[in-house]
Amino acid sequence: MVTASRSERGLLEPVIKRIEKHPELAYSLLEIKPDWGMSFIFDCVSIWLDREKPDIVLIPCDRKEQVPVALVCLSKNVPIAHFYSGSSIGGNIQDEIYGMIIALCSHIHLCHDEGAAEILRKIGIEDWRIKVVGSTAFDDVILDYSLVPDEPFDLVLINPDTVSKERTERDIEEALGRLWRRSVIIGPNEDKNREIILKKIEEFIRKGKVVCDFYESVSRGQFLALLKKCEHFITNSSSAFYEAPYFSTPCILIGERNKFRKVPPKIVTGASDRIVEILASIKIDEKLLRKRLII
Template structure:
C-alpha cells in the first residue's frame, strides 16, 4: 500500500527548499506524492510563481487561492480564514496520510489547523529556530506543537523542539534541504547571469532582499531608508532588489525600492521572482548579499558570499562566519559593507564550513517518514518532560 503524502508550498522561498524533498518522494514507489500550491505562488503581484513549479515538470495536485494581495493585519487575517476553509475541503477530498510543511509563514496556521482538525499528522521542516524580531517566531512554535514529526536543520534547533515537549524519537536533525539543491544544480556562469539579467555593469554586484519587521510597526521603512542611503556610496554597483514578501508593511518597502530605482535606472532592478536557478546563481556571483532574508544565512554561505544581515529579523538563527550582523543605522551599515568587501575578510572565508548539513537532507527525511508511517499512529504524542539537573 502506498502512503499518500501532501507537500504544501506557499512561496518561491519555501518551494526552493522543498524541491529536493518533493523530487525524492516522487521517485519512491512507496509514496503517492501530492503537491498543494497556495499563498504568494498564486498572486500575480508576487510573480505567479506556481508557473515555475510547472516549468520544473512537477504536477500540481491542488491550487488553493488564499487571496494574498494586501499586507494589512485585517487582509492577512481574512486570507488565513479563507485558507482554513479551503484546506479543510481539500484534505477531506485528498485524504493524505501525512502533510509536509516548511517554515513559519502565516498561511501555515491555516494549513496545520485544518490538518489537525482533519486528524492528519503533520511533518514540519525548519522548526526550532528563533527569529526574535518577527511574528513568525510565534507561528513557527505553534506549528511545532501541532506537528507529529520534526525535521530541524541543526542540533541547536533539535534541542529547542525537545524543550517544547516533543518526543526525542520524533525529532531529527537532517540538515537544511536547500543544500541538496546547491550540491546538485548546475548554476549559471557569471557571464550567463549578466546576460540573463541584462546587467550593464558587473564589476560590483549587490543582492538586496529586505522584508518587514513584523513586531515593530513603522521600523521597517526607517531602517530600509538607511540602507538605501548607504547604497548611494557605491554609485557604480549593480543592485538587484528582491520583492518584499506579503507581510505587514511589505508594500511600504516596495514603494521605497521603486522610488530608488526611478533615480538609479541604469544600475538597479526589482524582481518579483528570479526563479531558483538565477537566484542561486546571483548569490554565488554577487559581491555582497544585503538585507534580512534567511537566504543570507542559509544559501549565501555555501558560496562563501559575504552577507550583511540587518537588524533583528534573523536574530536567534545560527549564522556562519560569512555573516556580518549590524543594525539599520547608516554608519554601522557602511562599516559592515566595507568589511564585507575587504580582502582580509574574504580570506577568512576560504576554508569555511557550512553548519547546516551535508546535502543529504531529502534522502534522510523520506527514509524517516516511511519508517514512522509504517510504525503506527502518529497523532498520539505524549508530552516529553525534559529532566532538570
C-alpha cells in the same frame, strides 16, 4: 504537502522530485495564495484533507499561513511532518510564535541542524520524533548565472517587517543607503507591508544615483548564483543564515527581522533524500498520533 511562499516551494522542489520517483510514495500539493484569509485557509485545507485523505502532511518552515494548516490537520488526526522545525527562534517574533505553534501540532520534526533539534527538546518534544536531516536548499540546484553582472556588485533583498510599517520603511531605506556600486535588487516576499519596499525601490532607481538591476522575483538557481558572486549581501532575510554561509558570502544584516537568529555551524546538504526515506518508513499508528510533551 503545503506551500505558502516562493521560498517554501523552492525548498520542497527537490523533495517533490524524489517522491515522484519513489515506488511507494505519492503526493498532493496545496499552494496557499498570499491573499487568502485565515478562515478561508481553514476551509480549503479541511476540504483538501477530506478529498485527498493523506497519510501525512509535510509542512515547511514558519509562515503564518501554515498555522491553520497545522491546526486543521491536528483536529482531523492527520499526522504532520514539520520541515525546518525549530528554526524560527531568533527571527521575526511573529515567525517564532507561528513556528512554535506548528511544531507543537506536529508529529515528526525534520530539523536542519542539531541546534534546532535542541530547541524542540527544550519545549518538550519527545526525542524519538526529532530527525536532523540538514537542508534542501542546495539539492539538485543548477546555478543560473544569467542575471549576474559582469562587474562587482552588491545584492539586496529586504523583506517586510510584518509588525511595523515604520521599521519596514527604515530597513529598506538603510539597505538602499548603503549602495554605491552596481547593485542587484530582488523584490520582497508577499508579506504585509511589501508595497512600502517596492515604492522605495522604485523611487531609488528613478533617482539614478547607482546602476541597479531590479527583479521582482528570480528562480532559485538565479538567486543562488547572485548570492555566490556578489561582493556583499545586504538583507534582513534568513537567507543570510541558511544560504549565504554556504558560499562564504559577506552579509550586511539590516534591522530587527532576523537579528537574533544564529548561523548554523555547518550547512549539511542532501536533506531531500533523508526526508523521503523518513516519509517512506513512518509507521502511522497510535504512538505517532498521541503526542505528549516531556516537561
